[in-house]
Amino acid sequence: MDKNKKILIAGAGIGGLAAAACLLQEGYDVEVYEQASELGEIGAGIQTSAPAVKVLHHLGLAKQMSDVSVKPQAFEFKLFDTGEVLHKVPLANTHEESHGAPYYHIHRSDIHKILADRVLELNPKSVFLNAQAIGFEETDDKVYLNLADGRKIEGDILIGADGIKSAIRDQIVGVTPPDFTGQVAWRATVSVDKLPKDFMGKIVAIWCGPKKHAVVYYLRSGELLNFVGCVENDKWQNESWTVKADWQELKDDFAGWNEEIQIIIDNIEKDQCYRWAMNNRKPIDNWRSDRAVVMGDAAHPTLPYMASGAVMAIEDAAVLMRSINASDDVTDALDMFQRNRMERTARIVIESTEHGDLYHLSNREEFEAGFGKKNIAKERAEWLYSYDPLTVDLI
Numbered sequence: 001m002d003k004n005k006k007i008l009i010a011g012a013g014i015g016g017l018a019a020a021a022c023l024l025q026e027g028y029d030v031e032v033y034e035q036a037s038e039l040g041e042i043g044a045g046i047q048t049s050a051p052a053v054k055v056l057h058h059l060g061l062a063k064q065m066s067d068v069s070v071k072p073q074a075f076e077f078k079l080f081d082t083g084e085v086l087h088k089v090p091l092a093n094t095h096e097e098s099h100g101a102p103y104y105h106i107h108r109s110d111i112h113k114i115l116a117d118r119v120l121e122l123n124p125k126s127v128f129l130n131a132q133a134i135g136f137e138e139t140d141d142k143v144y145l146n147l148a149d150g151r152k153i154e155g156d157i158l159i160g161a162d163g164i165k166s167a168i169r170d171q172i173v174g175v176t177p178p179d180f181t182g183q184v185a186w187r188a189t190v191s192v193d194k195l196p197k198d199f200m201g202k203i204v205a206i207w208c209g210p211k212k213h214a215v216v217y218y219l220r221s222g223e224l225l226n227f228v229g230c231v232e233n234d235k236w237q238n239e240s241w242t243v244k245a246d247w248q249e250l251k252d253d254f255a256g257w258n259e260e261i262q263i264i265i266d267n268i269e270k271d272q273c274y275r276w277a278m279n280n281r282k283p284i285d286n287w288r289s290d291r292a293v294v295m296g297d298a299a300h301p302t303l304p305y306m307a308s309g310a311v312m313a314i315e316d317a318a319v320l321m322r323s324i325n326a327s328d329d330v331t332d333a334l335d336m337f338q339r340n341r342m343e344r345t346a347r348i349v350i351e352s353t354e355h356g357d358l359y360h361l362s363n364r365e366e367f368e369a370g371f372g373k374k375n376i377a378k379e380r381a382e383w384l385y386s387y388d389p390l391t392v393d394l395i
């Protein structure tokens with residue numbers, strides 16, 4: 001496509017910034033409109049697998065990523081009370097050798113900053129803050145992004161990267177009400193210097209128990225421990241990443257769990273426990289109008305059980321860049337993007353939902369029954385991590 005085309009992006013989250021960096025690097029004229037008053041990210045850790053890390057390397061960010069990330073040795077599934085290791089999936093060198101890029105743990109604010117710095121390096125004037133998208137209009141040859149303050153921004157393509165409550169998706173698809181899963185996620189971090197020496201290996205520990213599970217891993221070159229506790233609780237329905245809840249409720253939720261979990265919870269700052277109600281949204285099969293398209297959580301919000309939400313958003317950025325490069329026609333390019341991303345993202349969304357149930361169990365027998373039917377290591381190697389958004393054939 002003609003590099004003079006102006007591409008508007010609503011939302012400067014991980015997905016919007018990854019798309020902006022990919023497109024700016026190709027030479028397009030890109031403007032990002034973010035509702036927040038400053039660029040930044042909240043929350044704790046994310047896991048990024050090879051498909052996303054390859055895109056970050058393509059953006060010249062290999063050193064920035066390795067400087068602040070942790071490379072875990074393995075996934076270890078553990079029983080909630082005894083700590084018995086039920087199953088192990090190697091990561092580290094095995095992941096890198098098999099899939100061509102490392103598996104990383106990284107703080108959300110670190111990856112967000114790495115991407116934001118790259119975008120601003122490519123064009124310091126490309127990001128506009130205090131700019132809330134409320135919808136868009138399109139003609140045969142232009143699209144207009146409407147902002148809450150009354151401004152109307154003209155462009156050739158509009159990318160809705162405005163997250164789980166996307167205004168752009170609402171306009172394209174209609175409002176899709178979420179289904180509450182009956183599960184909530186506790187999120188917190190612990191400074192490692194508060195923990196006993198050599199507290200835990202450099203792994204992703206997935207603690208499986210009745211009606212709940214916890215995921216624990218290191219962040220920030222090993223300075224922080226990230227804790228996510230997913231609990232069946234149908235009384236808390238607030239879908240916000242910024243809402244705190246009472247530490248004592250977290251402690252009570254994991255009463256009777258292994259001593260390692262107790263040590264982590266006891267060392268979490270009492271006023272720094274966040275709780276997020278997890279909603280499910282069925283995959284949608286229309287992501288675009290003629291000149292606007294959604295990506296990332298706006299297109300395929302997912303439960304976090306395959307640690308793939310941000311990974312999918314970064315994969316989207318690369319495939320969107322390639323689709324825009326491949327066609328002179330805006331609608332064809334957006335259609336190519338949707339066509340090439342829908343099946344994979346729907347599979348991840350559906351399997352993530354199934355994984356939640358798999359992790360909630362009481363003993364080794366239940367674990368073996370569930371995991372006997374599902375060979376996570378094999379499946380993930382075969383299709384989840386082997387995908388390369390920069391080279392996969394586009395149809």
Ligand SMILES: Cc1cc2nc3c(=O)[nH]c(=O)nc-3n(C[C@H](O)[C@H](O)[C@H](O)COP(=O)(O)OP(=O)(O)OC[C@H]3O[C@@H](n4cnc5c(N)ncnc54)[C@H](O)[C@@H]3O)c2cc1C
Pocket residue numbers: 010011012013014015016033034035036045046047048131132133134161162163164165166167185187228276295296297298304306307308309310311312313
């Ligand atoms: C507990 C938990 C753990 C997770 N763990 C992982 C993990 O390990 N690995 C992984 O890959 N993913 C993980 N995820 C998911 C991942 O964080 C998201 O999928 C990812 O952040 C999506 O990026 P995005 O850019 O599409 O949306 P967001 O990160 O939500 O960004 C959207 C941006 O748009 C802005 N915005 C919103 N509305 C508007 C508007 N109207 N106008 C302008 N701007 C707007 C927002 O302020 C924000 O900056 C996890 C999620 C949860 C809840």
